[in-house]
Amino acid sequence: MQPLVELENVSKSFTLHLRGGLRLPVVSGASLVAHPGECVVLGGPSGAGKSSLLRMIHGNYRCDAGRILVRDGAEPVDIATAEPRRILALRRGVMGHVSQFLRVIPRIGALEVVAAAGREAGLEAGAARDQAAALLARLNLPERLWHLPPATFSGGEQQRVNIARGFIAHRPVLLLDEPTASLDARNRTVVVELIAAKQAAGAAVIGIFHDQDVREAVATRVVDVTRFAAQAA
Amino acid sequence: MTPLLSARGLTKLYPGGRGCREVSLELDAGEVLAVVGESGSGKSTLLSLLATELAADAGRIDYRLRDGTVRDLLVLGEAERRLLLRTDWGFIRQDATQGLRMAVSAGGNVGERLMAVGARHYGNIREAARDWLERVEIAPARMDDSPRGFSGGMRQRLQIARNLVTQPRLVLMDEPTSGLDVSVQARLLDLIRGLVAELGLAVVIVTHDLAVARLLSHRILVMKDGRVIESGLTDQVLDDPAAPYTQLLVSSVLAA
Ligand SMILES: Nc1ncnc2c1ncn2[C@@H]1O[C@H](COP(=O)(O)OP(=O)(O)OP(=O)(O)O)[C@@H](O)[C@H]1O
Ligand SMILES: Nc1ncnc2c1ncn2[C@@H]1O[C@H](COP(=O)(O)OP(=O)(O)OP(=O)(O)O)[C@@H](O)[C@H]1O
Ligand SMILES: [Mg+2]
Ligand SMILES: [Mg+2]
Numbered sequence: 001m002q003p004l005v006e007l008e009n010v011s012k013s014f015t016l017h018l019r020g021g022l023r024l025p026v027v028s029g030a031s032l033v034a035h036p037g038e039c040v041v042l043g044g045p046s047g048a049g050k051s052s053l054l055r056m057i058h059g060n061y062r063c064d065a066g067r068i069l070v071r072d073g074a075e076p077v078d079i080a081t082a083e084p085r086r087i088l089a090l091r092r093g094v095m096g097h098v099s100q101f102l103r104v105i106p107r108i109g110a111l112e113v114v115a116a117a118g119r120e121a122g123l124e125a126g127a128a129r130d131q132a133a134a135l136l137a138r139l140n141l142p143e144r145l146w147h148l149p150p151a152t153f154s155g156g157e158q159q160r161v162n163i164a165r166g167f168i169a170h171r172p173v174l175l176l177d178e179p180t181a182s183l184d185a186r187n188r189t190v191v192v193e194l195i196a197a198k199q200a201a202g203a204a205v206i207g208i209f210h211d212q213d214v215r216e217a218v219a220t221r222v223v224d225v226t227r228f229a230a231q232a233a
Numbered sequence: 234m235t236p237l238l239s240a241r242g243l244t245k246l247y248p249g250g251r252g253c254r255e256v257s258l259e260l261d262a263g264e265v266l267a268v269v270g271e272s273g274s275g276k277s278t279l280l281s282l283l284a285t286e287l288a289a290d291a292g293r294i295d296y297r298l299r300d301g302t303v304r305d306l307l308v309l310g311e312a313e314r315r316l317l318l319r320t321d322w323g324f325i326r327q328d329a330t331q332g333l334r335m336a337v338s339a340g341g342n343v344g345e346r347l348m349a350v351g352a353r354h355y356g357n358i359r360e361a362a363r364d365w366l367e368r369v370e371i372a373p374a375r376m377d378d379s380p381r382g383f384s385g386g387m388r389q390r391l392q393i394a395r396n397l398v399t400q401p402r403l404v405l406m407d408e409p410t411s412g413l414d415v416s417v418q419a420r421l422l423d424l425i426r427g428l429v430a431e432l433g434l435a436v437v438i439v440t441h442d443l444a445v446a447r448l449l450s451h452r453i454l455v456m457k458d459g460r461v462i463e464s465g466l467t468d469q470v471l472d473d474p475a476a477p478y479t480q481l482l483v484s485s486v487l488a489a
Contacts, residue, residue: 017477018484059466061473084452084466085261105426105448106419 002071003033004173004204005057010066010080012052013230025230026052030066032223034204036172039195039218042208044225050208053225054175056080057206058097059087070095070173092120095173098166100181102158104151111136111146114164121169128168135164139190155182167194174198176207180214192217235295235303236261237435238403243282243292246459253278254459255292258437262402265429265436267446267467269482270456276439279456280405283437284324285314299402320350323396327408329388333380333395339366340376342395350399365394369424386417390424397428406438410445422448443486447471455479 013025026049034040042050055061056079057068063080070077072094077086091097105113111132118128136146139160145153150161159182166174176195180188188211195205195218209215215222238260246252253275260266268276281287283294285306294306299321306314326332333342343362344352352358363373369390380388389409396404409425410418426449429436440446446453446467453470455463455478463476474480 014473015475017480055472060468062469062475084469085264087466088451105423107423 001035003035003069004071005032005034005206006067006069006076007032007053007057008067008069010053010056010068010228011064011230012049012056012061013064027225027228028230030225030228032206034173034206036202036204037199038220039199039205039207041215041219041222042206042225043215043222048225049228049230050225051177053228054097054177054206054208057173058091058095058175060097093122094171095175096121096166096169096171097175098163098177098179100159100178102150102162102165104149104158106151107149109147110141110150110153110161113150113161114168117165118168121171123169131168132164135168136160138194139164139187156184156187159183160187163191163194167198170198170201170203172203174203174205174207176205176209178208178210180209180211188214235297237297238283239295240283241293241295243279243294244290245278245282245287246290247278251275252459253282256282256454256456256461258454258461258464260403260435260437262435263429263433264452265438265450267450267453268437268439268456269441269443269446269453271482272441274456275459276456277407278459280324280407280437280439284318284322284405296403319346320399321402323399323401323404325389325392325396325404325406325409327411329380329385329392332392333388335379335381337379338377339371339380339383339391342380342391343398346395346399361398362394365398366391368428369394370420384417385413386421389413389421393424393428397432400432401434403435403437406436408439408441411441425449443471443483455482 008031010030011028013023016022016024030053042053044050052061056063059079066080068079070079070090072090077090079087114132114135115128118131119125141157141160145157150158163179180191192214198205236259241257243256244254256279258266268279270276282289289307295303296306297303337345340359340362343365344358347358347361363376366373366376371387371390380391383391410421413421422445438449450467453464453467454461457478463470463479470479471483474483
């Protein structure tokens, strides 16, 4: 089976120009594959570069060297060199991303925030709305909040909106950066079930989970990112 | 397919050497491009060049017409150029008094643009104007009022209605939300976001507000001293800025 995501010899460092050009190496020679149905968990201590790797796959951080191949149907696209337009198209149809925090959009209600993500991923308006409602219900978000903008929600409520956004519509690649960090046990279990369902549907999941229980429940494989620790130059 | 708009090597230098140097950009339908940079970096100059309000010293602007042919706007005949700007383009200005006709009613401001593209039936024009005022959340009861009595946010919304009524494909915006209260700004941004997505507009938006750029744009150009010093996917440029100046710009705001 062909991998959906393949990192080959990926390196990344930050150059902090405001601090005299200080170079901060993050990862070097990172290689990684994720096949359909897998959940690859990135492990390693704080600062090891887990989030950075995930962001690089999403095209949010640049990649200095190596290739990051994400399969769009039969075509592998190298995120490291792809045009912005190509990356945006992949984000719409191929790869979903759930970060630890929701970036709220003023004036738009929670249900609509989720439904809009569904439409962006190609769902028809009615289906997007139905799926958004189903997901929010599944994640136990009280219905009285559905039409309010999430700006005033609690951390856990916002995060559930964020998760619903990432899980609505089927995308073959799912990138999860501590999606369960601010959730209670009941909702963590829901997220574990949602992840399992995506895997069963053939998605490749790459995620970071600090919570031991969640990690054990979802991981098909753990990759320790300290293996890719960059040598300070 | 060729992009809707493609500018190459656009240059305009004012006496004293400031202005806009060798700027290139591409834009397609449905794409929003943000232009950011410090005051005086050449953002408005670039927009005026794109709008062909300012004559370029060098460069070309290729634009794909509705029939699919591509023309260099800088060598287009005057009559053809004017028609194109009136029908196919919109320009939302920072100062609404420059983008509106202040002596004309709100409805008239919108209807006038329709008349400029050949609409003649009074009832239809008024209907279309009312419809657009509603879409930008201006009550029909205010239709015959002068924009002089409108708040800043209302004036900007009226500018949007005036510009969009002719169904343009490309809209240029120069700081459309600056000078407005935060809550008024949020409402306007929300409106712009919705319309851009719904109508599949191509937009170039100049803003000094990185949060606005993040909210609205797909790609971003960072300008300094008249040049584009960094460009790319908006979230990538803002979250992983490469150029020293972009890092300074990003670090100067709390959270964009
Ligand atoms: N945009 C950035 N600019 C500069 N340095 C950054 C940036 N993003 C991350 N870093 C640095 O890169 C290193 C790796 O950070 P990263 O967030 O990838 O770690 P992590 O493994 O996800 O850690 P945690 O478990 O704490 O979330 C850190 O030293 C961090 O400070
Ligand atoms: N007509 C003119 N004659 C001479 N210099 C000009 C003229 N118009 C603009 N300039 C100068 O060219 C530079 C770029 O101006 P421009 O208006 O494009 O900047 P901007 O990036 O839009 O700035 P702001 O954010 O303040 O609106 C500035 O230094 C400005 O003073
Ligand atoms: Mg992290
Ligand atoms: Mg300006």
